[in-house]
Amino acid sequence: MNWRIFIIVFILTFGISLPAMMTLGDVHLIGNHQGYQPEQPLPFSHSLHAGQLALNCQYCHSAADESRHASVPSLSTCMNCHNLAKGNTEFAKANIAKIAAAYEKGEPVRWQRVHNLPDFVHFNHSAHVTKGVDCQTCHGNVPEMGVMRQNADLTMGWCVNCHRDQNTLGKGLAAPTDCDTCHH
Ligand code: HEC
Ligand code: HEC
Ligand code: HEC
Ligand code: HEC
Ligand code: HEC
Structure with missing residues (x-):
């Protein structure tokens, strides 16, 4: 067993009552908050911009196919139109x-x-987007969201089940299921 995985297991053994406390206090700590929908400082609407105006997701989230993060656009992107x-x-x-x-x-x-995965998990947008996994597969029906919310539960089971499924579809994909890929 890799020592980093050992540390994760160690932390979780002693943090077992934490999830119960988290639900009581309704605190947004890590992952596992399906449906989480925080209030935003401005009423930006995906249903208007990605739905009615049918803007491409990557017009704003331009890094999704080339880096780990999809990135949230700066105001200069907004001003292209709002000028x-x-x-x-x-x-x-x-x-x-x-x-x-x-x-x-x-x-x-x-x-x-x-969305906020725990720091001990490695996720990479470009690895998924360049292999043809749609944004909506993971983020749900964004063009209908007035206020953005977390669609999937972001658990380890969610990641690993999809990886297993992908590998049996005969599309020549090899989505890794070894611990080190996601925890290194
Ligand atoms: C006009 C620009 C624009 C377009 C087009 C757009 N988004 Fe966004 N997106 C934003 C902004 C700004 C935010 C941050 C505010 C918010 O969460 O609503 C955001 C937030 C998000 C988030 C949440 C980020 C987080 O904090 O976890 C996801 C997921 C997302 N967008 C997916 C999409 C998808 C999928 C599409 C296409 C169907 C899309 N977006 C189209 C501007 C855009
Ligand atoms: C395989 C599932 C999956 C796909 C496909 C996917 N995302 Fe994500 N997305 C996630 C996860 C998981 C997170 C949380 C990452 C974290 O907390 O480190 C996330 C976070 C985000 C964020 C906020 C943080 C960041 O990384 O910038 C935005 C914005 C976003 N996604 C937009 C998109 C867009 C746009 C697409 C399509 C071009 C897309 N995502 C495709 C799973 C996915
Ligand atoms: C491709 C052009 C385009 C881009 C890029 C764009 N918008 Fe918009 N946005 C529009 C249009 C068109 C409307 C409708 C305006 C109206 O009511 O006449 C709008 C409306 C809005 C509104 C008014 C709210 C509402 O529900 O009517 C807000 C707030 C807004 N946009 C924020 C943003 C932000 C923040 C960004 C950047 C992340 C952005 N927009 C990027 C075209 C754009
Ligand atoms: C909807 C299906 C799906 C979900 C959900 C999903 N993945 Fe993937 N994942 C894939 C596919 C497809 C690939 C690419 C396989 C290939 O390259 O052949 C991949 C590849 C990866 C890779 C390999 C990156 C590389 O550099 O080779 C990592 C790491 C990864 N995923 C992590 C995650 C994590 C962490 C989650 C959950 C937060 C997740 N994935 C959820 C389908 C998914
Ligand atoms: C495809 C990505 C992926 C793979 C492969 C993976 N994990 Fe995870 N793992 C995650 C994600 C995402 C989380 C955080 C979400 C959660 O806690 O369910 C996580 C959480 C954990 C946790 C914290 C326990 C918990 O439920 O909160 C442990 C321990 C762990 N993983 C160990 C492992 C081991 C051991 C392996 C190999 C057998 C492995 N992981 C393989 C994605 C992955």
């Missing part, structure tokens, strides 16, 4: 004005992180 699209309703005008003001001051928006 001109200033809003038709009072609600849209007020919120788009906030984006323009933040952009001019060079202040990033503090988006609340939705």
